[in-house]
Amino acid sequence: MSETKDKPFSMAPIAANRNLAAELVERLSGEILSGKLAPGSKLPTEQEMVAATGVSRTVVREAVAALRAEGLVVTRQGVGAFVAADIRRRPFRIDEASLDVLKEVINVLELRAALEAEAAALAAERRSPAQLQAMREALDRMSLAIEEAEDAVAPDLDFHRTIAEATGNPHFTHLFAYLGSLLIPRARVQSFRSITDDKPAYLRRVNQEHEDIYAAIQRQDAGAARTAMRMHLGNSRERLRRAAIDTPGAH
Known part of the structure; x- marks a missing residue:
């Protein structure tokens, strides 16, 4: 399982008038499902996501919790969050x-x-x-x-x-x-x-x-x-x- 990234994390700031956590979940899940963040790869750190998007640590934690609940992310105590190995399908969704x-x-x-x-x-x-x-x-x-x-x-x-x-x-x-x-x-x-x-x-x-x-x-x-x-x-x-x-x- 890869724990390093080849280049710095980059993501546009999230506008304050948006649902911040939902927007971050949408962006990260898009990168995961598109393969840009590959299965087993380490997610950006809280500090990196805060710096790139302008949201708070609380928003980042909520977004990661949501991704974990959806089966897209797994967390390892003291290490960080990683893209799940198996993200093949998510058949039940609510808009x-x-x-x-x-x-x-x-x-x-x-x-x-x-x-x-x-x-x-x-x-x-x-x-x-x-x-x-x-x-x-x-x-x-x-x-x-x-x-x-x-x-x-x-x-x-x-x-x-x-x-x-x-x-x-x-x-x-x-x-x-x-x-x-x-x-x-x-x-x-x-x-x-x-x-x-x-x-x-x-x-x-x-x-x-x-x-x-x-x-x-x-x-x-x-x-x-x-x-x-x-x-x-x-x-x-x-x-x-x-x-x-x-x-x-x-x-």
């Missing part, structure tokens, strides 16, 4: 542009409720000790990110992805990968006031709901896990609706 509309974000949450409530129940019955530990580590990383005022999209994705994996049913994992970062609605609604004005409090509420899901999975209570996940996603939907009401022009 990200449509997710700028509140109704479509809510539609995705309703899809999640149908998918992930059952996934949580199956995970409670089938999870391994290693998968339970991975969930715990994701929640701990999310708590740390919140306290350090950093974005918590990546550990949030990791928590939900591990639940999908713990079902033991590869179709849950594959569908999760195809949906990618669309599963985390705040990545699409950063302009909503009640989310951005008190983001740490918002994320703490989200993480407490995650803790309730984790506790049910830990004690292998399938019914409680299903209920906790459904409540979490229902609360997310209501938070978005209230945030839209508080944000002029959101519709």
Whole structure:
């Protein structure tokens, strides 16, 4: 697996009026799918992407998390991110542009409720000790990110992805990968006031709901896990609706 690049990373700056993370994901995925970034090659570093595009480290991390969720990128602790070896097909897609509309974000949450409530129940019955530990580590990383005022999209994705994996049913994992970062609605609604004005409090509420899901999975209570996940996603939907009401022009 190659870990070096033959020439410096080059990418045009991203305009501030664009969805920064979505734009970066689009550009990087284009380079990956076109073969410009070959399977196994190392992605540019955070510093290189920040310098080239003008976006923040948080945006870069969100974009890499989205690419990883889509199966285009793999990460190696302490080394960096690499183009996945097998990127042959991504058959299920939702148009990200449509997710700028509140109704479509809510539609995705309703899809999640149908998918992930059952996934949580199956995970409670089938999870391994290693998968339970991975969930715990994701929640701990999310708590740390919140306290350090950093974005918590990546550990949030990791928590939900591990639940999908713990079902033991590869179709849950594959569908999760195809949906990618669309599963985390705040990545699409950063302009909503009640989310951005008190983001740490918002994320703490989200993480407490995650803790309730984790506790049910830990004690292998399938019914409680299903209920906790459904409540979490229902609360997310209501938070978005209230945030839209508080944000002029959101519709």
